[in-house]
Amino acid sequence: MSNRPYDLALLGATGFTGQLTAAYLAEHGPPGLKVLLVGRNLAKLEKVQAGLRNRENFFLAQADVGDPASLIKAISQARVLITTVGPFDQYGEPVVAACVEAGTDYVDITGEPQFVDRMILRYGAAAEAKGVRIVPCCGFDSIPHDLGVYYTVKLLPEGEPLRIEGFVRAKGGVSGGTYQSAVNAMGKAKEVQAVRKERRRAEVPLIGRKVGSLYPKLHYEPRIKAWAVPFPSIDPDVIARSARTLDRYGPDFRYAHYLSVKKASTMATLVGGVGVVFALAQLAPTRRLLLKLKSSGEGPDEATRAAGRFEVRFFAQAGGTSLVTRVHGGEPGYSETAKMLGESALCLAFDRERLPARAGLLTTATAMGDPLIERLQKAGITFERVGA
Numbered sequence: 078m079s080n081r082p083y084d085l086a087l088l089g090a091t092g093f094t095g096q097l098t099a100a101y102l103a104e105h106g107p108p109g110l111k112v113l114l115v116g117r118n119l120a121k122l123e124k125v126q127a128g129l130r131n132r133e134n135f136f137l138a139q140a141d142v143g144d145p146a147s148l149i150k151a152i153s154q155a156r157v158l159i160t161t162v163g164p165f166d167q168y169g170e171p172v173v174a175a176c177v178e179a180g181t182d183y184v185d186i187t188g189e190p191q192f193v194d195r196m197i198l199r200y201g202a203a204a205e206a207k208g209v210r211i212v213p214c215c216g217f218d219s220i221p222h223d224l225g226v227y228y229t230v231k232l233l234p235e236g237e238p239l240r241i242e243g244f245v246r247a248k249g250g251v252s253g254g255t256y257q258s259a260v261n262a263m264g265k266a267k268e269v270q271a272v273r274k275e276r277r278r279a280e281v282p283l284i285g286r287k288v289g290s291l292y293p294k295l296h297y298e299p300r301i302k303a304w305a306v307p308f309p310s311i312d313p314d315v316i317a318r319s320a321r322t323l324d325r326y327g328p329d330f331r332y333a334h335y336l337s338v339k340k341a342s343t344m345a346t347l348v349g350g351v352g353v354v355f356a357l358a359q360l361a362p363t364r365r366l367l368l369k370l371k372s373s374g375e376g377p378d379e380a381t382r383a384a385g386r387f388e389v390r391f392f393a394q395a396g397g398t399s400l401v402t403r404v405h406g407g408e409p410g411y412s413e414t415a416k417m418l419g420e421s422a423l424c425l426a427f428d429r430e431r432l433p434a435r436a437g438l439l440t441t442a443t444a445m446g447d448p449l450i451e452r453l454q455k456a457g458i459t460f461e462r463v464g465a
């Protein structure tokens with residue numbers, strides 16, 4: 078791998094999040110970092126390259142996810158592949174397959190559970206056998222939550238049953254790509270459940286340890302002075318996978334994930350709005366109409382991103398010990414996602430000797446853990462203990 082000409086390859090470099098990621102790497106990558114920008118349209122790639130600082134360290138390659146030979150050719154030239162091509166359920170599998178075949182480590186920003194579960198079932202064993210690290214969910218889904226829990230667990234006593242509740246607050250916008258992926262996922266709710274069950278059935282049973290849920294319920298939460306809305310994102314699944322792999326999560330680990338909403342009226346609008354979109358996404362004609370409302374390539378402008386922020390607060394209990402931690406940063410969906418994704422790729426490429434000796438379909442906690450938290454802290458995403 079050290080003979081490869083590029084440190085990183087970035088597939089989806091012409092998209093909204095891909096461009097932000099390229100800009101992040103150009104601004105914050107180590108001196109001499111070599112990045113291959115990959116996409117299906119060379120003219121668009123040239124435009125992205127022209128706008129980058131240190132553009133002499135960015136190179137171009139044409140590849141289409143529908144053309145596996147073009148993917149393998151590009152991916153084999155880099156040590157780590159970053160992809161922002163979504164919906165991942167639609168476009169992601171050939172990219173994972175190509176990385177396993179080429180022996181290239183992989184990071185993405187999916188938040189689509191059925192995609193991750195399917196990749197675990199189809200490529201987990203092959204990736205592990207080949208020593209390849211495939212790490213999905215390296216954006217706002219699920220870094221603050223997965224690494225936030227990992228950070229919290231390490232502050233708690235060892236060998237005790239652990240109970241952790243996470244409360245997420247976020248302000249920002251939504252891109253066309255995210256909107257398309259969310260509508261797509263809502264339209265496949267039954268499939269999501271079926272693939273999740275299949276993945277769970279295939280898991281090796283834990284011996285002497287348990288990992289489960291605290292079964293979150295809608296309630297007013299005085300500790301955060303806000304409504305706590307159960308949040309069925311991919312994050313609890315990712316956290317449970319980390320907990321199953323890492324013995325440090327103790328003999329009996331349980332977690333609940335909530336969105337925190339200050340006003341009852343906002344909560345009602347949110348729950349009602351998601352309910353309507355979910356209902357419309359179930360039928361093909363109304364789903365098609367929904368998909369026309371926001372196009373690929375567009376996303377929140379600079380002012381919206383500058384005003385965005387997020388905070389995840391964790392309340393943890395272990396035996397007689399209780400603890401409050403938080404992870405916070407700027408606009409979550411795009412600015413901080415580009416940072417989290419870029420730092421994850423840099424961590425896999427440059428921190429190899431500090432990473433756990435682990436391969437396969439991994440989480441950010443099981444693949445990287447502390448070295449990635451250190452990178453994110455330096456890059457301005459804070460992990461801290463805030464109370465007992």
Ligand SMILES: NC(=O)c1ccc[n+]([C@@H]2O[C@H](COP(=O)([O-])OP(=O)(O)OC[C@H]3O[C@@H](n4cnc5c(N)ncnc54)[C@H](OP(=O)(O)O)[C@@H]3O)[C@@H](O)[C@H]2O)c1
Pocket residue numbers: 088089090091092093094095116117118121140141142143161162163164165168186187188216217218219252253254255256258259372373374375376410411414
């Ligand atoms: N989990 C998170 O926290 C998080 C945050 C942000 C985004 N996301 C996810 O990231 C994904 C991308 O979002 P976005 O807003 O950046 O999307 P976007 O602007 O629509 O970008 C999509 C990218 O995919 C490329 N693409 C599409 N089809 C392709 C193909 N056949 N071969 C090669 N490249 C192809 C597009 O290339 P062209 O320019 O040639 O069309 C473009 O570069 C979505 O799934 C979204 O949900 C997740």
